[in-house]
Amino acid sequence: MKKTSALLADGREIIYFDESDAAARTLIDGRDLPPFRLQPTVRYDAVLDEWVGLADFRQDRTYLPPEDQCPLCPSSDSRLTEIPASSYDVVVFENRFPSFAQGTDGAVLPEAPREQFFRQRAAVGRCEVVCFTADHDSSFSALSASRVRTVIEAWVDRTRTLSALPNVADVFCFENRGKEIGITLSHPHGQIYAYPFPAPRTRQMLDAARAYQHRTRRSLFADVLAAEQRSGDRIVARGESWTAFVPFAARWPLEVHLYPHDHVPDLPALGDAERTELSSIYLDVLRRMEAVFDDTLPYIAAWHQAPVRIDRDLARLHLQIFSTRRGPGKLKYLAGSESAMGAFVNDISPETAARLLREARP
């Protein structure tokens, strides 16, 4: 695999991950773009003890353009896209409408607490787009295992690089898929958010893991995985290095967690064999999920990694894939109980979901 970095016309970085070591790239973005200067902010919510992002310029972001105006397709002689190349394997670039960014000069703006409840600061971090294939009409589940392996190498590289940036606390690789999830571009792609704080779910999992470790001297994630393996009721797929299961208290109609058998903190810590098996088991799980209902599958695939600077031993890398699809033509919505109170109610039993996934014939 060959990695090549360059800058887009407005100064944003673009990185090609080519499967052939012989790939040669001409790295000129011919567009006339003003310098990239957007600076989102984060605000502290004292009532919930959480940081919230504010990026009001995102209101103007590209929204479901027609295919012949897709900014993630390769450039052609007649049209320049975000990717100044005639084709690519996997390519990563800085998001033009970022929720977190390094700022034009990389400086950290000072926090300005005019009032203790009104704390805000620059949303220092980074948001990247990961294009999985140059084929506009493809999808992650249609990729070859070797292409998924290239995507994994891109995630590994970006996790390592973004973790080294000042102020980055949590690196989140994910894919939103389907217009029902709110995607604004249909070209097969994922995203990476490098947060300046440990994300709320990360904190919540680590609080639970810390309390469990304090009580038992054991790893919560290892013991949950072992319990699911012993039970078998909710197992979807097993490999040498990975096990996929529907969690006992799943929140979503279709939800699968994929755990590595070894206690690794993040994607860069995975060994070669683990990465290879991950490529095929990820595809197997996703294809099963897509085959359960006779309808499109909107989904979110989310990599939970250890935060960058704390709790490296406490956290365990795992993938969470979940869908709002609860049947053909039917979606689960987050209404009052979920959105306002955080109390989820699932319409499909996890054992039923696991059986449907095991029986699915992709």
Added chain:
Amino acid sequence: MKKTSALLADGREIIYFDESDAAARTLIDGRDLPPFRLQPTVRYDAVLDEWVGLADFRQDRTYLPPEDQCPLCPSSDSRLTEIPASSYDVVVFENRFPSFAQGTDGAVLPEAPREQFFRQRAAVGRCEVVCFTADHDSSFSALSASRVRTVIEAWVDRTRTLSALPNVADVFCFENRGKEIGITLSHPHGQIYAYPFPAPRTRQMLDAARAYQHRTRRSLFADVLAAEQRSGDRIVARGESWTAFVPFAARWPLEVHLYPHDHVPDLPALGDAERTELSSIYLDVLRRMEAVFDDTLPYIAAWHQAPVRIDRDLARLHLQIFSTRRGPGKLKYLAGSESAMGAFVNDISPETAARLLREARP
């Protein structure tokens, strides 16, 4: 106001709140229904230290029926609905597809911990539907202030009654509005969930309030309200007993919090004058929200009350109304960052939202 209770054909309770003290009700449900026996469960999620509801029978619930089959309209000679009456003012009844229920004999099923990670128990609690008007085509914002006052009296009555049930820990009155929020019935109605646990957001707010009180000996909610009143930047409406503001770290494009000036724990603790002003300020805020964008307003209106048995002095009653509408034809979706990591990014600045709401001419 006159309150009249009865039982539906399957044993569920129905309660009429009539504005005229002279209202006379014939309390016979002529339908032939099997006894109500559904028992949802809750499961403990050890990885997030939260309870999750499981109600798989809800898959079959009524989904957007045509108007002439609406189960929340009054009954007629030719059609029997959930409300066996020819008209009503405000009526409350037990949900036919509940996420939490008392069970057929009211007994609490024993917890069955076959395995420490697989704890589940009966979802003992109650779910009720609150119909705001017999007029199918109306909406909360179109109600008169006196009708809203009747709705408030119904919420007060139900909060008091449900709080007295064994095992109920948190009573949540709310309205989901709009098909984009996932409502399954368009007739103007809200719901009440009586949870067997303090809801995750309740816990999170109280954890923050407890830490703040420990540090400062002061009330977090009182001090946040005072800071918003001093600043004025995000105030939407002020009354004698209530102030409405967009929170400094709002998560949603349009989000308004309505706080009482007195530190009351829940709706039953409101005095007469507070209830009367609430009727008009609630309508004022909601009508402003509906007037901001030239489009329908899907929204969730959520009453945060003190939990039933703990932290009664720490919590303060407040109303949170929020919409996913971020512009005409545009919705905010909860995608990867929000749904998988709990990290919200808002596309509209709270000060802009407050200005739009202040300038709105309903």
